[in-house]
Amino acid sequence: MKEKLAVISVLLVLAAVPLAVLYYQQIHRPSLYSERVITITGVGNRGVWTLKTANGLNYWWKSFEPATIHLTRGETVVLRFASADVFHQFYTPELGIGPVDVEPGYVKEVRYTATRAGVFQYYCTSMCGGCHFYMQGWIVVTPPGEKPAQPRPIACSLCLPAFVEASRADAVALGEYLYQSMGCITCHGPGGRGGVANYNYIKKSVPNHDTTAAKLFLTDGEDRQAFLGLIRARADLANPAGPPDISRYRLVMSRFKAAVELIENGKNAARLDLNGPEPPLQMPAWKHKLDRAQIHAIMGYFISLFSEADEGLTEG
Amino acid sequence: MPTIRTITRWAATVFIFLACAAVFMLAPGGGQSEAEVREFEISARQYAYDPPRIVVNRGDEVRIRLASGDVVHGFFMEGHDLDAFIYPGRLLFNLRRTSQNGSYVPAEEMVFRAERCGKYRYRCSVTCGTLHPFMQGEMIVEPNHPYRAGMGGAAGILLAGLFLMVTAPREPSRPGAWRLDLVRAVPGLGWLLRRRWFQFAFMLPGLGFLVLFAIAGFWGSPIGNRNIAITFVWILWWFLLITVLLPFGARIWCMACPFPFFGEWLQRRRLIGVRADARTMWKKFRKWPAKLSNIWLQNVLFLGLCTFSAVLVTRPVTTAAVLLGLVLAATVLAVIYRQRSFCNYICPVSGFLSLYAMAAVVEVRPRDADACRSCRSKACLAGGENGWGCPWAQNPGRLARNNYCGMCMECVKACPNGNMTVNLRPFCADVHIKGTDEAWKALIMVGVALVYSVTLLGTWGTVKSWANISEVGDWSGFLIYAGIIWCGALAVLPGIWAAACGLGRLLAGSKRVAVKTLFRRYTFLLVPLGLTAWAAFSIPLMMVNWSYIQATASDPLGWGWDLLGTAGQAWQPLWPQTMVYVQLPLLLIGLAFALKRGYAIALTLWGERRPAVLSLIPPAVVCTAIVMSFITLFAG
Numbered sequence: 001m002k003e004k005l006a007v008i009s010v011l012l013v014l015a016a017v018p019l020a021v022l023y024y025q026q027i028h029r030p031s032l033y034s035e036r037v038i039t040i041t042g043v044g045n046r047g048v049w050t051l052k053t054a055n056g057l058n059y060w061w062k063s064f065e066p067a068t069i070h071l072t073r074g075e076t077v078v079l080r081f082a083s084a085d086v087f088h089q090f091y092t093p094e095l096g097i098g099p100v101d102v103e104p105g106y107v108k109e110v111r112y113t114a115t116r117a118g119v120f121q122y123y124c125t126s127m128c129g130g131c132h133f134y135m136q137g138w139i140v141v142t143p144p145g146e147k148p149a150q151p152r153p154i155a156c157s158l159c160l161p162a163f164v165e166a167s168r169a170d171a172v173a174l175g176e177y178l179y180q181s182m183g184c185i186t187c188h189g190p191g192g193r194g195g196v197a198n199y200n201y202i203k204k205s206v207p208n209h210d211t212t213a214a215k216l217f218l219t220d221g222e223d224r225q226a227f228l229g230l231i232r233a234r235a236d237l238a239n240p241a242g243p244p245d246i247s248r249y250r251l252v253m254s255r256f257k258a259a260v261e262l263i264e265n266g267k268n269a270a271r272l273d274l275n276g277p278e279p280p281l282q283m284p285a286w287k288h289k290l291d292r293a294q295i296h297a298i299m300g301y302f303i304s305l306f307s308e309a310d311e312g313l314t315e316g
Numbered sequence: 317m318p319t320i321r322t323i324t325r326w327a328a329t330v331f332i333f334l335a336c337a338a339v340f341m342l343a344p345g346g347g348q349s350e351a352e353v354r355e356f357e358i359s360a361r362q363y364a365y366d367p368p369r370i371v372v373n374r375g376d377e378v379r380i381r382l383a384s385g386d387v388v389h390g391f392f393m394e395g396h397d398l399d400a401f402i403y404p405g406r407l408l409f410n411l412r413r414t415s416q417n418g419s420y421v422p423a424e425e426m427v428f429r430a431e432r433c434g435k436y437r438y439r440c441s442v443t444c445g446t447l448h449p450f451m452q453g454e455m456i457v458e459p460n461h462p463y464r465a466g467m468g469g470a471a472g473i474l475l476a477g478l479f480l481m482v483t484a485p486r487e488p489s490r491p492g493a494w495r496l497d498l499v500r501a502v503p504g505l506g507w508l509l510r511r512r513w514f515q516f517a518f519m520l521p522g523l524g525f526l527v528l529f530a531i532a533g534f535w536g537s538p539i540g541n542r543n544i545a546i547t548f549v550w551i552l553w554w555f556l557l558i559t560v561l562l563p564f565g566a567r568i569w570c571m572a573c574p575f576p577f578f579g580e581w582l583q584r585r586r587l588i589g590v591r592a593d594a595r596t597m598w599k600k601f602r603k604w605p606a607k608l609s610n611i612w613l614q615n616v617l618f619l620g621l622c623t624f625s626a627v628l629v630t631r632p633v634t635t636a637a638v639l640l641g642l643v644l645a646a647t648v649l650a651v652i653y654r655q656r657s658f659c660n661y662i663c664p665v666s667g668f669l670s671l672y673a674m675a676a677v678v679e680v681r682p683r684d685a686d687a688c689r690s691c692r693s694k695a696c697l698a699g700g701e702n703g704w705g706c707p708w709a710q711n712p713g714r715l716a717r718n719n720y721c722g723m724c725m726e727c728v729k730a731c732p733n734g735n736m737t738v739n740l741r742p743f744c745a746d747v748h749i750k751g752t753d754e755a756w757k758a759l760i761m762v763g764v765a766l767v768y769s770v771t772l773l774g775t776w777g778t779v780k781s782w783a784n785i786s787e788v789g790d791w792s793g794f795l796i797y798a799g800i801i802w803c804g805a806l807a808v809l810p811g812i813w814a815a816a817c818g819l820g821r822l823l824a825g826s827k828r829v830a831v832k833t834l835f836r837r838y839t840f841l842l843v844p845l846g847l848t849a850w851a852a853f854s855i856p857l858m859m860v861n862w863s864y865i866q867a868t869a870s871d872p873l874g875w876g877w878d879l880l881g882t883a884g885q886a887w888q889p890l891w892p893q894t895m896v897y898v899q900l901p902l903l904l905i906g907l908a909f910a911l912k913r914g915y916a917i918a919l920t921l922w923g924e925r926r927p928a929v930l931s932l933i934p935p936a937v938v939c940t941a942i943v944m945s946f947i948t949l950f951a952g
Binding site for chain 2: 013
């Protein structure tokens, strides 16, 4: 008798624990919401907000699809934000969602009613690792009955096998490598051409960097090469060994210093509509991620992007 | 009435102890200069701060600028009511006063006055990745009185201990002579222990937890400090094991442990009752190979797990896999080999439980050993009507040490004469280390405690990246780390110990006792010392991570549940500034017991006082040095 009771209790315990977990998660918790619940998990080391659940079985080995969040116009949903590793911030300025602080271990819920149809970009607005700048995607709001748009997911190009490390011996090549690997490219565009839209930013899109040489008064080819030479030689630019053969060197240097300081300390993107949301893309302070020599290398890369044919078009 | 001699002797002992502490406290250096403004810039990176250590003087105004180089980190300054939240890529950080549980306010600097001396750690308060719970730096406010007192105390205990040995009365008292029969003293205990369902009632909840840990490990959150498989196993269970169960219950954990549950069930085909053929059924099972009948396999497996501990204790999935692996191993071995072969010879936990159970204040013993000698039934050994024969293959009637007694109480049930009982006894009453495997175990445990204190409680980011192999992938660093663990525990520390024992024999000026014997027997000094050092290591683990235990009790899988309403609480360590006042006394008590029992062991080995004390000096100095290293790591 006792033996039978014991066997039953063992089987009960073995079954009860998984069943209780399953019941609570799959039946009890959904019953708490009358709306559709969408759980979005931030995964820092892959640079995605994903609709998949990150757990012990997949987090360390698998990659996650970036979430494209489909809503029907007029629908109210509960967005539940979780983190699989570090602190993230979810922000969709156009829809007024966030910025939601997503601290690991705490799930944040936001109720949202989709009123405008369209495709809206969401961002992670707190640096969360190497792939942070790619941690973006789309919220698609479709009028009822219409076929939803399928925007292309934004994948982290650093995590692609095709991303190979450039030679870092040459300062300008190092600058190009840093421009890509640090994620500058995601906002300032390939080849520093800019043009990436920044919602409610006073200049509409993120500044470009292929005209840096002009801004530094280095339009003259010889001056430019001489200055790049100094960067390549990793010279002390403020106190060069000999007087450099560059016209208006002091002026060049004061502009150069201002640009380096901007990279070091970052800059808030001014709002176009003062009452509107904060622009999602802000220039971070790079002080604690990049040293002076690395920033000089990036400046060198910007200067090297200058093309004389464009000069007339871009100056002013 | 104490004699005049006793009173003077103890007064002198106290004087020596206090004098040593005073010398260290009053030694010049540190903290004498005028108060000034001290500015620091501390940058956080996974999983260390740079600089990892700042030193200021009492009265200084401290100004700290904070920055992060990778992800969001926190900065909780112990004992100063300050907690910051550092965003990477921003020049301002968020600051709050923890006592007011207020919201964060943007700040450029953290400013406070260093009022109290000692060591204050700054810890990461925002989960920042796998090794987040161990990310810390330290601020020393000079003069560091607690540290000096600890070092002086250790030196004082060594000198006072030697003084006591030299002045001890001719007739030494036997170590730990008194016993209290708990079964007679506690009403109802005997009845309870003889219930057949007694052990089962403890194993069953453990089994439920095991299933929960497996589910949480595989399907729960990958964040360790937000997953019950990590917080309950490596923080709560470990803490309880080292500080409560082991010292106060010997191997009581082995009684409740669910690992061998299925194996034992398959062997016995009974969960509660005893089979009629309990005496003969073991013939079907193999005997464990004689060559492996020691704890060397346990030593090696334990070191193996320790090598990967930084991964094991931070990734729920590895914890779940190891737990299930141990259950599987226990089950398979139980089908092939007799009784609890897994527990006796394989289980990596069992190895150190057997060692430190020697120090425990309880024991299972026969009331009257003579009665056992003349007993014909030997039911405790071979099995009887009411109980199985000892599953640990011990002869309970001749039990003299706690090492291999799993406290399952089968012998208490089996004995037809009611001769087996549970005693209360003094701390560290079993003093006889019998094999080299056990001696090495004692050395391994002390070595690993040192390595853990550096890796997990230390401020060195490099060591953490070496240990954190699965994330960082620095194999050469990991090899250095693994090499330090294995060589340190198996060769360097035993080498130092052997040298100390050899020197001791030289000092004793007699060849009556072999160095090998000294080496083996004197390693018992490392039992009280190691146990208290592990307790001193585990207590901060608990105090720092208590919030995570509360959180995961409410949200076991990290899925956003809130069963108990504690899931959303902010992280807040428990009285972290008092930590050192718990750690230092523990370490000193450990050292005192090491010397006390060491003296008793030396007397039995040498037979007379002079060589005994002389031979004990070098090992005692090594023990003091070990305690001082712990004090330096914890308080210095």
